[in-house]
Each structure stands twice: as C-alpha cells, then as structure tokens.
Amino acid sequence: xxxxxxxxPTTPNTPTHPPPHPTRxxxxxxxxxxxxxxxxxxxxxxxxxxxxxxxxxxxxxSFEWPIDRYGCTPDxxxxxxxxxxxxxxEDGTGPSTDTKAAVLALAERLTGVRLTEELLKDAEYHFGxxxxxxxxxxxxxxxxxxxxxxxxxxxxxxxxxxxxxxxRARAEAEAPIVILGPSSPAx
Numbered sequence: 001x002x003x004x005x006x007x008x009p010t011t012p013n014t015p016t017h018p019p020p021h022p023t024r025x026x027x028x029x030x031x032x033x034x035x036x037x038x039x040x041x042x043x044x045x046x047x048x049x050x051x052x053x054x055x056x057x058x059x060x061x062s063f064e065w066p067i068d069r070y071g072c073t074p075d076x077x078x079x080x081x082x083x084x085x086x087x088x089x090e091d092g093t094g095p096s097t098d099t100k101a102a103v104l105a106l107a108e109r110l111t112g113v114r115l116t117e118e119l120l121k122d123a124e125y126h127f128g129x130x131x132x133x134x135x136x137x138x139x140x141x142x143x144x145x146x147x148x149x150x151x152x153x154x155x156x157x158x159x160x161x162x163x164x165x166x167x168r169a170r171a172e173a174e175a176p177i178v179i180l181g182p183s184s185p186a187x
Contacts, residue, residue, distance in 0.1 A: 028052065030057070031054070032054035032056065032058075035055075036054065036110065037052075037054040038051065038107045038111050039052045042103075051106060053071070053077070053110055059072065061074055061075075061076060061077050066088055066102075067090060080106065084105045084106055098146070104145065104147055116147075117151060117152075120153050121153070127165070140156050140158045141157055142157075143157070
C-alpha cells in the first residue's frame with residue numbers, strides 16, 4: 001500500500017458502481033482521508049492483479065480487469081491507463097503490456113513511489129493475524145515482482161521467519177520503557 005499527501009483531482013464524482021465481482025477492496029478510507037492511498041495485490045498464480053485508488057476518503061477507481069472498473073470515478077484513470085499500456089478493449093485483443101507491470105506502473109504514477117529491489121529489500125514489513133477470518137495452513141509466501149522496466153525482485157519468506165519476526169516485535173512491544181534522567185548512571 002502506498003500513500004501520498006496529494007490533493008484530490010478536480011474532476012467531478014460520478015455515481016458509485018458496485019464491484020462487478022466478489023472482490024472486497026481493503027478499506028483505505030481513513031488512511032486516505034487527507035491524501036491518497038493506492039493498494040495493489042496479486043494472487044501470485046493466475047493473472048489476477050487488483051488495484052484500489054482512494055482519494056480524500058473515497059474509493060475513486062478499483063479493478064481486477066482493466067475494463068471492469070468501479071468506484072466513484074471509474075473512468076478517470078482511462079487516459080493514464082491507455083498511456084501505460086492497459087488493454088481496454090471489450091474482447092481483450094487490443095495492444096497491451098504485462099498486466100502486473102502495468103498495475104505497478106499505475107501505482108507509481110498515482111503515488112510517485114517507484115518500486116525497486118532496494119525499496120522492497122530494505123522495507124520494514126508488518127504482519128498481523130486476523131482471527132475471525134479462517135485461513136488455510138501455509139508454509140511460505142513469495143514476493144515476485146517484475147516492474148515496467150523489466151527489473152525483477154524475488155524473495156521467499158517462510159512461516160518460521162514470519163513467526164520469529166512476530167515474536168521479536170511482541171517482545172520489543174512488551175519490554176519496559178526506561179527513561180534515564182541526567183543524573184542516572186549510564187546503562
């Protein structure tokens with residue numbers, strides 16, 4: 001998820017369209033209240049790349065397939081999507097770029113944040129557990145991204161690595177906070 005303190009575009013809102021498929025976009029309404037939030041997700045297998053663009057607390061444009069857009073301004077990004085290379089034809093036979101690369105390029109254009117190997121390698125990742133939503137048992141996840149310029153980043157993260165990082169984070173959060181005054185002995 002990328003956020004940036006961008007002012008909302010000046011185009012008028014159109015009626016909100018319900019999602020054409022059972023995809024529930026992440027609720028970035030509070031996060032984007034004073035700016036912009038763009039999320040992208042991929043299932044890693046089949047060619048499914050979701051993008052959700054929030055601006056000033058509203059879901060502006062969201063889609064899984066470029067021609068099935070929804071949100072309060074579903075067509076606002078069409079000129080930019082054409083420029084990037086999305087296939088916007090009804091039958092999917094138009095000229096196009098790799099969809100994952102195009103979605104990442106769109107996120108970059110909307111946020112000004114370019115995904116690079118260094119950014120992903122040096123980023124701090126936070127994981128959480130959602131107990132009310134059951135999930136299948138898993139052993140690892142894979143980050144495999146090739147950007148619009150052909151640069152690839154690949155990283156496998158095992159369950160053990162995630163659990164160890166979670167345990168370290170819990171221990172740090174539960175550690176006492178000690179504030180030393182000027183006359184306190186050095187630790």
